[in-house]
Amino acid sequence: MLSSIVTFTRRRATLVLLCALSLLALSGPVAAAEAKQKFKIAWTIYVGWVPWDYGETSGIIKKWADKYGIEIEVVQLNDYVESINQYTAGAFDGCVMTNMDALTIPAAGGVDSTALIVGSFSNGNDGIILKRKSDLAAIKGQSVNLVELSVSHYLLARALESIGSSEKDITVVNTSDADIVSAAAAKDVTALVTWNPQLAEIVKMPDTHIVYDSAKTPGEIIDLMVVNTGTLAANPAFGKAMAGAWYEIMSIMTQNDAAGLAVRTTLGTVSGTDLAGYDSQLKTTRLFSSAADAVAFAQSADVQKTMKSVAKFSFEHGLLGEGASSEDFIGVGYPGGAVTGDKANVKFRFDDTYMKMAAEHKL
């Protein structure tokens, strides 16, 4: 009896080993950069990113993908951080994100990433709100509700810096962006940092004041389409199709004719608001609708200065990983070959190649 069960167990162990081996064989190489036909990109809802949805539903992305003989699948995710995590894990070839998250999630995770399209920057879309007070200095001593370690946290750090204060003077309460509007309604919540559309919802409440916003630090919270550097290098067609599609979408949606209004109405609905709501969010966004503007911005020295400041904040909050010895641990590359941080460890790159092609009508 005993021996038969022991044999059974041994046999089962062999079986388990076989299963494990076959799983291993199935999984194949991870994130290998090779020429391929099918690409997947992910997007989440934000004023500067919903145009990707229009590109998908209108067939513009398919048109450009067909032109270069590839397929691009566009997937909407509900959770922003999850979408970046999925991209970092290798489930997507490209994903929308901010410059700070690109540095702290994929780049810090060793996934070499490229900002293929510099879409826009926040010019008032992120803000600090106080209840019953209209002066930023009144924030000292308060508990501040925000998504910790996000661009909101960065904005708060910049704001505190501007009044000669620091995070020591406040208490940060990590609050989910999905629940921050209902949190704002609670009596014991007196200070918040968030972005649109939540920001617009909260200031509708009585006696709430925006005491600081991203328009005071323009160009520091940049919204990008980030793609895997290896995949892009092996598949220039992917970059060309994406850039071509994006600037065609831009040229249609920014018009004030019937077609442009129709597109923005749809985008408003997708974002959970309407045409007026979407247009008001666009007002606090510096959207680079022309490729030439985006190229000029990507080449400007301001971006390097911003990335240094973001790297400093990220390092101080442990976001560059435990292995990071200084804020210069991860290198960031810029058009023209400039690098900030470690030149031997460049994991995040601003690349204007494809935006330039779009600007020069070479796509």
Next chain:
Amino acid sequence: MKRLINLQPPRICAVMLALLPFVFAFFAYVSFSNERLMANPNDKLLPAMSSFGAAIERMALVPSKRSGELLWWVDTASSLRRLGTAVVISSAIGLVVGIALGALPLVSAGMSPFVASLSMIPPMAVLPILFIVFGLGELSKVVLIVFGIAPVIARDIQGRVREIPRELIVKAQTLGASTWLVILRVVLPLALPRLIDAVRLSLGAAWLFLIAAEAIAATDGLGYRIFLVRRYLAMDVILPYVLWITVLAFTMDRLLRFLGRKAFPWHHAGASV
């Protein structure tokens, strides 16, 4: 009879069989992790065992640079305090309401459908209301858990009380017991062991609501830490925390079972749950 349902594994075999899935999971993890780390040494998704060791040491043994606290233990203490408070309150509510509903037809007629409806409301769906009524501090986190598990416990106790043989109640009355005495001497001793079981079964849900509450707004706690470091995909911290939560939950379950057996030996005569 040599049939599959009659085959009992010898004790040593049973232990091995029990360990097997754990060992398999461990080796599957290590092989997948090695593979990903081979392709990208900085991969954060499936860190190596050594990274877990470093992360646990950093969180549990080295004071945090920013606050000087041992984060692992601070998080554990906060979470256990919230969970403990909520479970004690829920048990008290569940026991009192459950007995009242089960033993008193008048109360049952008036309140039973209401409690049943209440227990069907997904607590996460009424979060904005909880925030406005109870604020965003410790209270709302405890209330979320209580709201989630107390009605379930109450209904379980109610069911148990209704299962008490009518003869027992009648017998106590013929011996002269008042309503109060019947509840105290017949209903309560039969309901208490069931309370332990109901709490054990609710613990899973209680943890779920605790993690959810801490993910939404908090400054410490196990759920807070997991959702915070998720922002930069620090699986080297998340996975040990998940394992730790499992260990804590398992220990609590075993402690409750032990308590139930010690306190109510009559209930467990012959049973092996």
